[in-house]
Amino acid sequence: MTQHTRATSEIFTPSGQIQFGVFFQGVNAGTIWKAPESGSQTDFESFRRIAQTAERGLFAAFFLGEGLRLREHLGRPHALDVVGRPDAQTMLAALASVTTNIGLVATQNTTYNDPADLAHRLASLDLISGGRAAWNIVTTDNAWTGANFRRGGYLDHADRYKHAEAFVETAKRIWDSWETPDGPARRVLQQGQHYTVDVTPRLPRSAQYRPVLFQAGDSPEGRNFAARQADVIFSAHPKFDDAVEFRKDLVERSLAAGRGANAVQIMPASEFILAATDAEALEKKEWVRSLQIGPQQAVAYLEQFWGRELSAYDPDGPLPEIDPVVEETSETRGSGFHGAKARQLADQWRAEAKDKGLSIRQFVTSRTARVDATFTGSYTAVADQLAEYARVGAVDGFNISPWLVPTGLDDIVNHLVPELQERGVYPTEYRGSTLREHLGLETPVRSSDGAVGAVRA
Amino acid sequence: MTNSFTPGFLAIELDDAGWEGAEISRAVLAAESAGFHAGTFTDAPAPGRANALQRAAFAGPVTRTIALVPEVDTVYTEPFHISTQLASLDYVSGGRAGWIVTAAESPAAAAAVGRSSVTGAALGQEAAASIEVSRRLWDSWEDDAVIRDVATGRYLDVDRLHYVDFDTAVDFETPAGFAGAGYSVKGPSIIPRPLQGQLPVLAPASLLGEVSADAVDAVLVSSPTAELLAAEVRDVRGRIGAPVAVVAELDVVLDSRGQAAGERVAGLDDGRAVYAGSADGLTDFLSELLKEADGVRLHPASLFVDLEELGRLVLPELRRRGVLRPPTPDGTFRDLLGLSRPASRYATTAAPAGAGK
Ligand SMILES: Cc1cc2nc3c(=O)[nH]c(=O)nc-3n(C[C@H](O)[C@H](O)[C@H](O)COP(=O)(O)O)c2cc1C
Numbered sequence: 001m002t003q004h005t006r007a008t009s010e011i012f013t014p015s016g017q018i019q020f021g022v023f024f025q026g027v028n029a030g031t032i033w034k035a036p037e038s039g040s041q042t043d044f045e046s047f048r049r050i051a052q053t054a055e056r057g058l059f060a061a062f063f064l065g066e067g068l069r070l071r072e073h074l075g076r077p078h079a080l081d082v083v084g085r086p087d088a089q090t091m092l093a094a095l096a097s098v099t100t101n102i103g104l105v106a107t108q109n110t111t112y113n114d115p116a117d118l119a120h121r122l123a124s125l126d127l128i129s130g131g132r133a134a135w136n137i138v139t140t141d142n143a144w145t146g147a148n149f150r151r152g153g154y155l156d157h158a159d160r161y162k163h164a165e166a167f168v169e170t171a172k173r174i175w176d177s178w179e180t181p182d183g184p185a186r187r188v189l190q191q192g193q194h195y196t197v198d199v200t201p202r203l204p205r206s207a208q209y210r211p212v213l214f215q216a217g218d219s220p221e222g223r224n225f226a227a228r229q230a231d232v233i234f235s236a237h238p239k240f241d242d243a244v245e246f247r248k249d250l251v252e253r254s255l256a257a258g259r260g261a262n263a264v265q266i267m268p269a270s271e272f273i274l275a276a277t278d279a280e281a282l283e284k285k286e287w288v289r290s291l292q293i294g295p296q297q298a299v300a301y302l303e304q305f306w307g308r309e310l311s312a313y314d315p316d317g318p319l320p321e322i323d324p325v326v327e328e329t330s331e332t333r334g335s336g337f338h339g340a341k342a343r344q345l346a347d348q349w350r351a352e353a354k355d356k357g358l359s360i361r362q363f364v365t366s367r368t369a370r371v372d373a374t375f376t377g378s379y380t381a382v383a384d385q386l387a388e389y390a391r392v393g394a395v396d397g398f399n400i401s402p403w404l405v406p407t408g409l410d411d412i413v414n415h416l417v418p419e420l421q422e423r424g425v426y427p428t429e430y431r432g433s434t435l436r437e438h439l440g441l442e443t444p445v446r447s448s449d450g451a452v453g454a455v456r457a
Numbered sequence: 458m459t460n461s462f463t464p465g466f467l468a469i470e471l472d473d474a475g476w477e478g479a480e481i482s483r484a485v486l487a488a489e490s491a492g493f494h495a496g497t498f499t500d501a502p503a504p505g506r507a508n509a510l511q512r513a514a515f516a517g518p519v520t521r522t523i524a525l526v527p528e529v530d531t532v533y534t535e536p537f538h539i540s541t542q543l544a545s546l547d548y549v550s551g552g553r554a555g556w557i558v559t560a561a562e563s564p565a566a567a568a569a570v571g572r573s574s575v576t577g578a579a580l581g582q583e584a585a586a587s588i589e590v591s592r593r594l595w596d597s598w599e600d601d602a603v604i605r606d607v608a609t610g611r612y613l614d615v616d617r618l619h620y621v622d623f624d625t626a627v628d629f630e631t632p633a634g635f636a637g638a639g640y641s642v643k644g645p646s647i648i649p650r651p652l653q654g655q656l657p658v659l660a661p662a663s664l665l666g667e668v669s670a671d672a673v674d675a676v677l678v679s680s681p682t683a684e685l686l687a688a689e690v691r692d693v694r695g696r697i698g699a700p701v702a703v704v705a706e707l708d709v710v711l712d713s714r715g716q717a718a719g720e721r722v723a724g725l726d727d728g729r730a731v732y733a734g735s736a737d738g739l740t741d742f743l744s745e746l747l748k749e750a751d752g753v754r755l756h757p758a759s760l761f762v763d764l765e766e767l768g769r770l771v772l773p774e775l776r777r778r779g780v781l782r783p784p785t786p787d788g789t790f791r792d793l794l795g796l797s798r799p800a801s802r803y804a805t806t807a808a809p810a811g812a813g814k
Contacts, residue, residue, distance in 0.1 A: 033605055033612050034605075034607045038605075041603075042548055042648065042649055043548070044517070044518065044548055044549045044551070048518065067647065068537070068647065069643070069647070070618070070645055070647055076615050077613065077615050077618050077645065078613075079611045079612060079613040079614070079615045080610055080611060080612060081612060082612055083612065083613060084598065084603065084647065084648055084649040085647065085648060086541075086544075086545035086548055086549070086648055087538070087541045087542045087544075087545040087648070089511060089542075090510060090511065090514045090542050090545035090546055090549065091514070091545055091548075091549060093510075093511035093512075093514035093515045093549075094514040094515060094517045094518050094549035094550075095518075096478060096515055097478060097481075097482065097515045097516070097517070097518050097519050098518050098519075112535065112538075113535075113538075114533075114569075114570040114571075116569040116570055117533070117534070117569070117570060120508060121508045121511065123507075124476065124507035124508035124511045124512075125508075125511055127476040127477070127507055128476055128477075128478050128481070128507060128511055128512065128515050129478065130477075130478060147641070147642075147643035148537040148642055148643050148644065149535050149537055149642070150535060150536065150638075150640035150642070151535070185504070195570075195571050196571030197569060197570070197571055198568040198569065198571070199565075199568065199569035200565070202502060202503065202504055202505065202506055202507075203476070203505065203506075203507060204505070294610045295610065296609065296610030296611070297610065
């Protein structure tokens with residue numbers, strides 16, 4: 001079956017393949033910094049090493065995350081996790097010079113950027129990299145992050161995706177504005193509630209026409225937005241049954257949006273803990289978890305819900321008997337969660353921990369470790385598992401967060417990839433030179449042939 | 458810096474290389490092997506011109522010695538973003554990044570982001586505010602903020618991170634509307650302190666006044682003709698009276714491959730001083746100019762044509778005459794400018810982040 005019919009068909013057809021991406025997170029508890037082999041989070045060498053290893057393993061894409069204000073804990077910057085990361089597009093432009101095939105995906109926010117500026121910079125990255133750029137569209141917005149920006153403020157939560165969609169449509173028109181590779185460009189005019197754009201774009205289309213669009217947002221509005229606008233969803237649903245469910249949901253939404261059942265691909269966030277045997281992998285997992293959630297992290301995790309210092313409590317003892325001092329919980333600011341009633345939550349957790357006989361540390365590990373996103377086992381066992389995902393088309397690939405920088409992909413590339421190739425479910429070469437080609441995405445339909453966009457949002 | 462016996466440095470504008478990765482590499486490597494000390498990347502809006510900072514970032518990993526200095530606008534950009542981007546450029550270039558501050562004047566730049574046009578003194582005020590925000594953010598992580606202390610479980614020493622609490626205090630002198638509104642930036646930065654501590658900041662002399670000379674590390678000086686350039690350099694140096702490098706701007710068109718420079722000069726009409734002629738003549742001209750200026754930035758009429766002649770005939774002779782210093786392998790851009798690595802302004806005096814908000 002040709003790709004054209006796959007992409008426009010109303011019936012979902014599994015490709016029978018999976019792809020890998022690597023998500024260099026830069027800010028999180030999942031990256032271990034306490035091991036002797038933990039490298040720098042900012043030196044270019046760390047990024048080069050991971051990107052080149054991924055490319056050796058024929059990964060489709062290298063992702064960088066973004067957070068525009070440092071996370072805080074009890075009113076001060078959060079101290080316990082890796083933090084401090086380079087600007088995504090600047091780093092990716094540099095990585096473009098030391099890689100030749102791998103896609104380069106920048107997470108960029110729609111609230112704290114101007115459409116014309118962001119579209120121009122993404123087009124630049126796409127051209128400089130020879131058609132390998134992508135934008136992971138995120139919509140995180142709050143006044144607290146806005147304090148770093150002159151445009152300040154933030155949007156009504158309900159308006160977030162309306163704004164994001166107008167933003168993305170404007171970006172697409174900017175990318176599509178050149179009549180021929182040599183120009184001249186059409187003027188793009190957008191007048192809206194959230195911004196006004198009047199620009200004559202400067203850059204021609206890239207080898208992949210325009211940057212590939214990823215979307216990471218899981219609410220119904222977020223999913224609908226992706227179904228209308230995105231090429232790939234960076235999802236939070238890696239476990240098999242959940243992934244199958246999510247696929248069904250997304251296929252429905254894509255069809256409702258007037259696109260084909262295969263139009264939007266899915267790559268969930270994931271983590272791999274692998275070894276030669278299942279037993280060794282489980283042992284490794286213990287070690288990984290102990291370094292991800294140390295005693296201080298465990299107590300700090302509770303502190304953000306209790307709203308008070310709990311350092312007097314033994315991480316290996318029971319949950320604190322004292323009550324939270326806050327009404328609403330305020331999980332570490334910048335981690336993107338919203339409050340629940342604190343007292344109620346504390347009661348519930350104390351009961352649960354007591355029931356299961358869990359210490360603070362054990363309890364927190366059970367809650368925070370990427371339980372759902374972790375594949376643990378021997379190379380062959382995990383390869384069999386992933387082959388099943390490929391067979392039914394539960395996902396199109398996995399976006400892997402390595403727990404070690406910069407060596408965290410080595411065993412995946414050296415051992416898991418060959419197992420997958422043997423099973424015929426993983427690429428044996430890059431399909432072309434652009435990210436769009438690696439992913440098997442269609443040439444995009446050129447947006448809006450009129451010079452002046454509709455007035456909306 | 459003002460000692461005229463110190464041999465000078467040369468920068469070259471690399472815009473002509475365009476946006477293709479292979480061409481950027483070819484240009485920057487040619488400039489580096491010719492002995493240029495810095496490559497610059499203009500960002501003035503023009504058809505076919507890709508983002509300057511990204512072109513500089515691409516050049517980072519393929520070079521070892523040459524400083525990489527993009528223009529970045531200060532009027533229609535977010536200071537927090539450009540600070541992060543420039544700090545990141547410093548990381549990907551191993552400490553060879555700098556910043557040419559520009560202040561976009563064109564109404565088109567304002568329309569692109571839906572703001573009212575900024576003019577007059579407000580341009581310099583925007584630039585000054587942006588520079589101050591970046592400099593504070595670059596200092597907002599002290600050098601040793603990342604401690605990786607396994608015993609206490611702390612990756613960071615939070616006492617070594619600082620809110621910058623920048624506030625323009627007064628609205629800029631500009632018509633009402635978003636463009637001229639004052640603003641504030643909280644911090645801290647989202648990236649650790651740049652490798653150089655502070656990136657060298659270069660600004661055109663036209664912005665001085667609203668931008669204080671103390672806020673920059675180098676000033677770019679233009680004059681309408683080559684004959685007036687040395688005098689203009691002297692004049693600017695006299696006016697600023699601060700230990701700031703003075704860099705002369707010169708368009709260059711060399712006789713090449715049997716084609717006289719005069720035949721190629723027609724395309725140049727940017728208001729900068731032009732040298733058109735033989736390589737020998739340029740060598741003599743630069744020998745004199747480098748006695749007045751700390752450095753000269755060349756804008757070649759045709760990058761690859763002129764670069765070949767410059768590398769073959771002009772730079773070796775300037776070095777032989779002792780007016781041009783040899784490149785320093787693995788040096789930072791600050792090293793090139795004779796600037797030491799400054800301590801963070803927050804290192805000893807300011808309150809830590811979180812205290813007394
Ligand atoms: C796997 C995944 C990765 C994400 N990465 C980022 C990120 O790097 N930066 C960011 O600001 N938001 C990130 N987000 C947040 C989303 O973009 C989105 O703002 C958030 O999920 C709230 O949107 P929603 O209400 O539609 O879920 C991520 C979300 C997911 C599911």
